[in-house]
Amino acid sequence: MPFADPDLQEPPMTVIDTTTADFAVLAARCDGRVLTPQHPDYDTARGAFNVTVDQRPAAVVFPIHEGDVAAVVAFAAEAGLQVAAQGTGHNAGPLGDLGATILLRTNAMKGVEIDAAQRTVRVGAGVVWEDVIGPAAAAGLATLHGSSPDVGVVGYCLGGGMGWYARKFGLAANHVTAIELVTADGKHLRATHEQEAELFWALRGGGGNFGVVTAIELRLFPVTEVYAGVLFFDASRAAEVLHAWNALLPGLPEEMTSVGRLLQMPPAPDVPLPLRGRSFVVIEAAYLGSRTGGEALLAPLRALGPDVDTFAMLPPEELAELHMDPRDPMPVASAHALLDALPADGIDALLAAAGPDANSPLVSVELRHTGGALARSADHHGARDTLPGSLALFALGVPADPAAGAAVAAGLAAVSAALEPWAVGFYPNFVEQPFATERAFRAETWARLRAVKAARDPEDRFRGNHPAGPQR
Ligand SMILES: Cc1cc2nc3c(=O)[nH]c(=O)nc-3n(C[C@H](O)[C@H](O)[C@H](O)COP(=O)(O)OP(=O)(O)OC[C@H]3O[C@@H](n4cnc5c(N)ncnc54)[C@H](O)[C@@H]3O)c2cc1C
Structure with a gap:
């Protein structure tokens, strides 16, 4: 059991409040917990990061070692069920109906x-x-x-x-x-x-x-240090900033990965005061090189005079917070496509759909600069060999209620339609709804x-x- 963290181990499961005798059999074979819909912890256990995803599996199992996993797979085969493994539930949206599926949550398999x-x-x-x-x-x-x-x-x-x-x-x-x-x-x-x-x-x-x-x-x-940070400009400057960033992309070295983004910060208490409730156009970047090298690459954007500039030499662990991703489960609806390099018309199309005059309900619309090593094939690569195109679009809104849901769906559709002429494919990690995987x-x-x-x-x-x- 190399990855069974003793602090996380639960006592062997002896009490299973289930009316399904079959799952009691599984529970007897597992050291980890087996929760059926009758169990009081089932609703917490089945939760996904996106709270609009209401996954209702036949049972949720928390294996603590590979023996438990093997027991679940064998039991599923006997019972004619499927098994869906999940780490955090960050991409639960595409899974669909889990009524005949055991959800295997790996949370306790640390190490x-x-x-x-x-x-x-x-x-x-x-x-x-x-x-x-x-x-x-x-x-x-x-x-x-x-x-x-x-x-x-x-x-x-x-x-x-x-x-x-x-x-x-x-x-x-x-x-x-x-x-x-x-x-x-x-x-x-x-x-x-x-x-x-x-x-x-x-x-x-x-x-x-x-x-x-x-x-x-x-x-x-x-890597022990990276030149990285965020430039925040008021959203009213979206056109000049995104055009300037887009024009820089072909000349940027592979050492720099950057993101151009329209961002509407929620009025939430955990958002720092200068940013809270405001709309921005944002450039985020990380550069594997020196401060002077990074400064030279970003000089044309800095010259535009950002409201906030956080660029500095950072230890790699600080990069994990650069994008300001939410941690707590929340309602999410998103859209994605991989795109060819955008001409100025493409940036204009994006701004017409989600820029400051579009009254878009979307919280974040980002273009990640791809290419470089992401576009180079190699014999030792796996099935996800490369990503086509030069940019990855990811747009998201918060469908907190049905009215917001309809507005967000319309906002996402507008962004997708605007950039459709440059769409060249999909990156499955960014696809959060069921879709035909072969695409x-x-x-x-x-x-x-x-x-x-x-x-x-x-x-x-x-x-x-x-x-x-x-x-x-
Ligand atoms: C806030 C946020 C930020 C993100 N940022 C990025 C990013 O910067 N770059 C990027 O590439 N992606 C990013 N993603 C996408 C992310 O990589 C995918 O959602 C990924 O599938 C999440 O993996 P997970 O284990 O956390 O999620 P889960 O929903 O738990 O798992 C997703 C799928 O992975 C498979 N899986 C998980 N664990 C196992 C296992 N033990 N055995 C077999 N299959 C398993 C299953 O098919 C499962 O359905 C982000 C997603 C979110 C929500």
């Missing part, structure tokens, strides 16, 4: 083991990025985490993983060195470039469709993923958020 000499880290399935970033930094190393500190390492990496160093180092999935998982036949395997190579390829981008991951190993990078892959990659699914999970036991096989 972070850093090998500083090899520059690798091995983490349990329930580890989130903030569990790794600090210990890695203490060893003088950085991880390829994304914008949110509490996204799960496993879910992020299985979908691709695009973070602040993405243009330099590429997707996190392509720096995974080993994945341990329980497969449909109940075996606990280790997949690497050398062992189970085809399964290893499929997992790195093909998501949770091939088994339940119990641990993952990743490369770390010798995110090249035809030959999709055929290969389907073949691995058919060979390794012919009964479609594993329900990934973005399915690679028939969903029952």
Whole structure:
């Protein structure tokens, strides 16, 4: 049980308030908790990050080691159920009806083991990025985490993983060195470039469709300081700022990954006073280089006179907060597309849909600069080899009630329609609704993923958020 943190272990489950005898059988085989809909903790246990997602699985299981995971998979096979693994529920939206599915929440499968000499880290399935970033930094190393500190390492990496160093180092999935998982036949395997190579390829981008991951190993990078920060301008300056940023992109080195963003800060008490309740156009960036180098790259934007400028040399752990992602569960509706480089017309189209005069209800509309290493194919990469295009759009609103929901849906549709002429694909980690997964892959990659699914999970036991096989 290498990843069973004793502090997190619950006592062996003896009291299961369930009327379903079958789940009592499962509970007797598991050290972790098994909660059916009758259990008072079921509603808390089934919660997703996006509170509009009302997942109601047949049962929720909290395994504490791989033996529990194997027990769940075997039980699901006996009972004709599916298994959906979930770390944090950050991408629960696409999963759909879970009435015949056991939701396997990996929260208790913690454990972070850093090998500083090899520059690798091995983490349990329930580890989130903030569990790794600090210990890695203490060893003088950085991880390829994304914008949110509490996204799960496993879910992020299985979908691709695009973070602040993405243009330099590429997707996190392509720096995974080993994945341990329980497969449909109940075996606990280790997949690497050398062992189970085809399964290893499929997992790195093909998501949770091939088994339940119990641990993952990743490369770390010798980064101890980054020039990074945020420029805040009043939203009324969106056109000049976004045009200036967009014009800079072709000349930026891969060492810089940046984001251009329209942001409406909520009037919430945890938002700092100068920003609270205000609308901004924001440029965020991280540069793997010196302060003087970073300053030179950003000089044309600084010359526009931001209201707030937070750029400084930062330790890598501070990058996890740069994007100001929310931590608490909240209602979310979002839209996404990968885009080709935008001409000035494209920026104008975005501003017409979501700029300061559009009366848009969207809280955040961001364009992440991609390209660089994200666009370079390599033989050792997994199924998520590259991301097409030069930009990743992610727009979100808060559908707090039905009226807000309708307004947010219209706002998202307006942004999507405005940028549709430049859309070139999808990045599954940014897709938060059910969609046809093949739209995110090249035809030959999709055929290969389907073949691995058919060979390794012919009964479609594993329900990934973005399915690679028939969903029952
Ligand atoms: C606030 C926020 C910020 C984000 N920022 C970024 C970012 O900067 N870059 C980026 O690339 N993405 C980002 N994402 C997207 C994120 O990477 C995906 O939502 C990812 O799927 C989340 O993984 P999770 O484990 O936290 O979520 P979950 O919903 O728990 O898992 C998502 C899926 O991963 C699979 N999975 C999870 N654990 C296992 C397991 N143990 N075994 C098998 N399959 C498993 C399952 O298919 C599951 O449905 C962000 C999302 C949010 C909500």
